Amino acid sequence: MTQHRSSHRFTRRQALGMGAAGVLGAGLPSLASAQAANEVRILFAGGTWKDWYEQSFTNDFAAANNVKMNWRTGLRQAPLAIAQRRRPQWDLIHINQTESAQIGTMGILKPFVDAELPNLKDIHPSFKYEFLAGKIHTPYGLAVNTKRITRKIDSWLDMWDPAFKGKVAFPQFSWVGEEVFHAVNQVLGGSEDNVDPGIAKFKELFKSNGAILGNNVEHAIQLLSTEEIWIMPLFSARTDQARAKGGPVEFIVPKEGGLSWIWNTGLIANRGKASEEMAAKLVNMTLDPERQIAFSRRTGYPPTNVKAMKNLPADLKKLEISDADLEAYGKIQRKFDYMTMFAFKDQVTERFNKEVLA
Amino acid sequence: MTETRRAGWLFVTPIGLLYLLILLAPLSYFLLLSIFKYSAFEMYLFEPTAENYQRLLFDPYYRGVIYRTLRIAATTTVFTLLVAYPLAYFLARYGGPGRGVLMFLVIAPLMSGVIVRTYGWIVLLGAEGTINTALIWLGAIQRPIQILRTEFAVIMAMVHILLPYMVFPLFSAIVAQERNLEQAARTLGASNLRIFLEVTLPLSRPGIVMGSVLVFTLTAGAIVTPQLLGGKEMKVLGILIYDLVLTTLNWPLASAVASLLVLLQFSVIVLYFRGARGRAAA
Numbered sequence: 344m345t346q347h348r349s350s351h352r353f354t355r356r357q358a359l360g361m362g363a364a365g366v367l368g369a370g371l372p373s374l375a376s377a378q379a380a381n382e383v384r385i386l387f388a389g390g391t392w393k394d395w396y397e398q399s400f401t402n403d404f405a406a407a408n409n410v411k412m413n414w415r416t417g418l419r420q421a422p423l424a425i426a427q428r429r430r431p432q433w434d435l436i437h438i439n440q441t442e443s444a445q446i447g448t449m450g451i452l453k454p455f456v457d458a459e460l461p462n463l464k465d466i467h468p469s470f471k472y473e474f475l476a477g478k479i480h481t482p483y484g485l486a487v488n489t490k491r492i493t494r495k496i497d498s499w500l501d502m503w504d505p506a507f508k509g510k511v512a513f514p515q516f517s518w519v520g521e522e523v524f525h526a527v528n529q530v531l532g533g534s535e536d537n538v539d540p541g542i543a544k545f546k547e548l549f550k551s552n553g554a555i556l557g558n559n560v561e562h563a564i565q566l567l568s569t570e571e572i573w574i575m576p577l578f579s580a581r582t583d584q585a586r587a588k589g590g591p592v593e594f595i596v597p598k599e600g601g602l603s604w605i606w607n608t609g610l611i612a613n614r615g616k617a618s619e620e621m622a623a624k625l626v627n628m629t630l631d632p633e634r635q636i637a638f639s640r641r642t643g644y645p646p647t648n649v650k651a652m653k654n655l656p657a658d659l660k661k662l663e664i665s666d667a668d669l670e671a672y673g674k675i676q677r678k679f680d681y682m683t684m685f686a687f688k689d690q691v692t693e694r695f696n697k698e699v700l701a
Numbered sequence: 702m703t704e705t706r707r708a709g710w711l712f713v714t715p716i717g718l719l720y721l722l723i724l725l726a727p728l729s730y731f732l733l734l735s736i737f738k739y740s741a742f743e744m745y746l747f748e749p750t751a752e753n754y755q756r757l758l759f760d761p762y763y764r765g766v767i768y769r770t771l772r773i774a775a776t777t778t779v780f781t782l783l784v785a786y787p788l789a790y791f792l793a794r795y796g797g798p799g800r801g802v803l804m805f806l807v808i809a810p811l812m813s814g815v816i817v818r819t820y821g822w823i824v825l826l827g828a829e830g831t832i833n834t835a836l837i838w839l840g841a842i843q844r845p846i847q848i849l850r851t852e853f854a855v856i857m858a859m860v861h862i863l864l865p866y867m868v869f870p871l872f873s874a875i876v877a878q879e880r881n882l883e884q885a886a887r888t889l890g891a892s893n894l895r896i897f898l899e900v901t902l903p904l905s906r907p908g909i910v911m912g913s914v915l916v917f918t919l920t921a922g923a924i925v926t927p928q929l930l931g932g933k934e935m936k937v938l939g940i941l942i943y944d945l946v947l948t949t950l951n952w953p954l955a956s957a958v959a960s961l962l963v964l965l966q967f968s969v970i971v972l973y974f975r976g977a978r979g980r981a982a983a
Contacts, residue, residue, distance in 0.1 A: 418947075419947040419948065421950075422946060422947055422950055422952075425744060425950070426744070449742060516944070516948050517943070517944055517947055517948040521948070549933060554933075555850060555932055555933060556932070556933045558928060558929060562929070565820075565823065569827060569829045570829060571827055571828050571829060685741055685742070686741045686742070687741075688741060688948075688949055688950060689739065689741065689949050689950070689951045692944070692948060692949045693949070696762070696936065696944075697762045700933045700934060700936070701762055701765070701934065701936070
């Protein structure tokens with residue numbers, strides 16, 4: 344086999360020129376991405392959620408558009424987007440409606456508009472926000488061990504029942520606990536800038552009723568499937584997964600209202616025309632009815648596109664949600680003032696750590 | 702400059718530049734950030750303040766987190782040393798054919814991720830876990846005892862996870878010892894215990910220092926194991942930084958905590974090395 348060796352030799356001037364170009368290229372990614380969008384840079388969650396997302400959307404998208412998907416995975420990606428807000432390095436960020444409203448208002452995200460996202464018009468109004476439209480709807484309520492708890496559970500406040508002492512878990516603030524705390528605080532008459540009722544009540548839950556913290560989905564499923572915990576706030580399909588792993592658990596939507604999370608990737612602003620167009624194309628694909636049905640089949644969560652909701656195949660009919668369900672799921676969350684919540688984040692988290700957990 | 706000196710600089714320069722880039726630059730960045738004012742919407746304002754350090758050093762809650770971190774790191778270091786020393790001694794002195802296999806077994810835990818190993822401990826220590834089930838089956842206890850979500854569980858898991866970091870420096874120190882020194886002491890009538898205390902152990906000091914520094918610093922900055930095994934009260938400096946950066950978004954305070962953690966770790970390393978050098982000189 345013949346080996347080819349380049350006869351080209353770089354002069355010092357050429358080397359310096361290439362170095363300068365490299366520095367410029369690294370420093371001005373937006374400019375570079377504007378020339379040709381040959382990759383989509385995406386901040387995303389890891390684990391099964393990424394696997395399902397790839398199988399339902401990005402594998403086909405990358406092949407059809409001849410682009411490379413560049414991932415960075417982790418639970419909380421918003422801080423990175425905030426840190427890079429003056430010079431964004433990523434095209435898309437996996438996010439829910441709370442964080443999308445917060446970082447969107449800071450100018451980090453582009454609004455979702457029909458002109459860029461043709462499928463947006465078919466998304467149910469309950470799942471459309473200024474900076475995000477859900478590719479999926481994840482109902483959130485209480486996961487209850489029906490073998491150990493025989494009485495009727497229909498309220499968030501049932502977690503405080505002394506009969507469940509040491510058998511209650513609550514999600515970490517760094518997971519979804521902050522929003523769930525605010526939801527219960529509102530049920531108790533508090534607001535985003537008055538968390539006294541919530542702090543007092545949660546102090547009871549942790550000090551008197553021996554509640555523990557759930558760190559993430561995997562931890563929650565493990566706690567429920569081993570029956571170490573009998574009741575905790577959780578997503579509907581994750582409750583089903585805990586049941587599949589042997590935990591005798593059922594999903595309950597509390598009478599005060601559940602939480603209605605929607606998840607998708609937000610469009611990061613100031614990335615250059617080509618990159619932004621390519622990113623919007625991918626987001627539009629996540630709003631497509633057929634794709635959403637495929638994603639629902641994998642995740643066990645209902646789609647958000649009205650056409651998908653109407654045309655669910657027989658095996659997914661259980662995911663159908665009525666208007667009454669929708670009203671119940673989003674009852675509390677719709678009242679959230681996301682910006683006040685954001686403004687008081689530091690104080691509320693510190694109070695929760697000091698007064699409830701310590 | 703001599704040829705040897707020049708070659709020395711040549712070898713040191715790349716690693717020096719690398720350290721400058723990946724260690725000193727971020728370190729300087731968060732040191733600077735730690736004296737800026739927190740703002741919910743701007744992340745930080747360019748207004749110098751001592752507020753972050755005041756909050757950290759004078760608030761009993763944060764002081765408690767610092768004490769807890771130091772306590773766990775120190776206890777883990779002591780227990781890891783106690784477990785690792787006999788193991789390293791055996792590996793260093795045992796010349797049999799199985800030594801390679803034993804060495805592999807010591808390294809084996811490092812081949813799986815820390816999260817996997819920590820979840821393994823959850824399975825073992827949980828109320829419905831292996832240990833409680835075995836104790837109930839043996840009749841030693843009537844109902845499950847609380848092992849998980851205690852400081853004890855965190856320390857036990859940290860000792861297991863960090864054992865190789867202590868074993869190998871100790872192994873290197875013990876295997877390098879001149880066996881003739883022990884024989885000479887024995888010829889002069891010293892007992893086995895006295896030989897160990899006055900010859901073997903002092904000569905193992907470099908390994909003890911290196912292993913202890915590694916275990917202490919890694920424990921002081923640990924996040925996953927204390928969070929998964931320690932429960933709600935187990936706030937240590939690593940978890941605090943993680944929460945402040947990712948959840949609260951108070952980066953100036955997170956930077957102050959990180960600066961303090963680096964300072965504590967650095968102080969411990971300096972004190973340890975200085976103490977070890979002092980004793981060696983004496």
